[in-house]
Amino acid sequence: MKNKNLRAVDYNPCEIYVPINREMKSNIHPCFGDNAHKFARMHIPVAPKCNISCNYCSRKYDCANESRPGVTSEILSPEEALEKFKVVKSNMKSLTVVGIAGPGDALANFQEVRKSLTLIREESPETIFCLSTNGLMLPLYANELIKLGVSHVTVTINAVDKKIGAKIYKEVNYLGHKYVGEEGAEILLDNQLKGLSYLCSSGVVCKVNIVMLKGINDKHIKEVVKRVKECGAYMTNIMQMIPVPGSRFEHLPLVSNIELNEMRKECEVDIKQMYHCRQCRADAIGTLSQDRSIDFRNAGCGICESKHSVKAEKHDLEKCISKGKKYKFAISSKSGINIDQHFGHADEFYIYSYDSGTVKFLEKRDVNKYCTGIEDCDEHDDKISRIIKSIKDCDAVLVLRIGFDPKEKLETEGIRAIEMYDPIDKGILRAVQEFEEVDCQLSSVIGK
Incomplete structure (x- = not known):
């Protein structure tokens, strides 16, 4: 076969500049x-x-x-x-x-x-x-x-x-x-x-x-x-x-x-x-803990500019959402950009707010991982109690997957667990839409 002996090309180290720092x-x-x-x-x-x-x-x-x-x-x-x-x-x-x-x-x-x-x-x-x-x-x-x-x-x-x-x-x-x-x-x-x-x-x-x-x-x-x-x-x-x-x-x-x-x-x-x-x-x-590439999507092309408080994208979901509601979400994410992590694997949650159509990153909270192995996953009530305490001010936790037991415990404390795989900002809009739909259903029932 031609070029069979081409393994590496000889180097020419002449005129190489290597900074000392x-x-x-x-x-x-x-x-x-x-x-x-x-x-x-x-x-x-x-x-x-x-x-x-x-x-x-x-x-x-x-x-x-x-x-x-x-x-x-x-x-x-x-x-x-x-x-x-x-x-x-x-x-x-x-x-x-x-x-x-x-x-x-x-x-x-x-x-x-x-x-x-x-x-x-x-x-x-x-x-x-x-x-x-x-x-x-x-x-x-x-x-x-x-x-x-x-x-x-x-x-x-x-x-x-x-x-x-x-x-x-x-x-x-x-x-x-x-x-x-x-x-x-x-x-x-x-x-x-x-x-x-x-x-x-x-x-x-x-x-x-x-x-x-x-x-x-x-x-x-x-x-x-x-x-x-x-x-x-x-x-x-x-x-x-x-x-x-x-x-x-x-x-x-x-x-x-x-x-x-x-x-x-x-x-x-x-x-x-x-x-x-x-x-x-x-x-x-x-940073490695907070990827913000979504914030800069199409930046430099005259289409968008980044801001620390990112306006949710103008897609069809917004048509279903009222602008007056305020929510807080805990996000399970291994990337900091997508909702892409199982609840049991999270050792930190990204905390976001939704206020009148604006999605905003607030902080990151460390937690003790709920699942540390097959034998441990559902046995330690103290773990889920500590996690609930750390996100008790949130309306929902958005996760890739979650087991029945932790989901039930969260919802008993008034924290909804919503499974999805979406970019964080889009996922939050979907979650807000779910809240709005439930509110609408309750209002119609009460009206009757």
């Missing part, structure tokens, strides 16, 4: 530092194309309702990315980082990436640049990334053994040729490790993402961690696979949070671990 910049990067709650990041979705096919991925990325890597509600040109950055920067003083995380692979769209970063650097010299990549094209573009001032790079490396890699990657498209099986996996793995080593030796702070796949690479992860440490990686982020409809691994059993954290603990003896990853969308904006 890359490690210091990690302190204000929400993913790399320990101050994630203080600083905000903005992902610019300028990279739609991808050059590998992972068995846990689907290339359906245009989705407003999913919160996972590889999805976005818009693709921006470099010029649009600059305009959106200006809007976000003017409204979000804690913004320190601009990142590129897809929805495809950053280096499979390098022309757009280069232009976007160049335009934003001219506008804001102090902004930190980072990007995520599968690493296939790192040997080709490592020098250019450094010259562009990219100080932080995340490489997803799920295996360092081509036999295991062949189970994870369906196809690798390298320099115009498609490779499958162990041959494709070997090309990818060689380039990932060579590119990672070069970036680390050049002063770029590198994180390695590892998707933990039950029965595929879960017994191999320690080896991956040790190998990337040898390459100079700063930290690893061992992640749970998010099942994606249409992907080959759609029905693969998931590792539990307990298994995930046990693996992180075991690997922590070798390298720093990331525990606070939110597996962000390609258009994420805000």
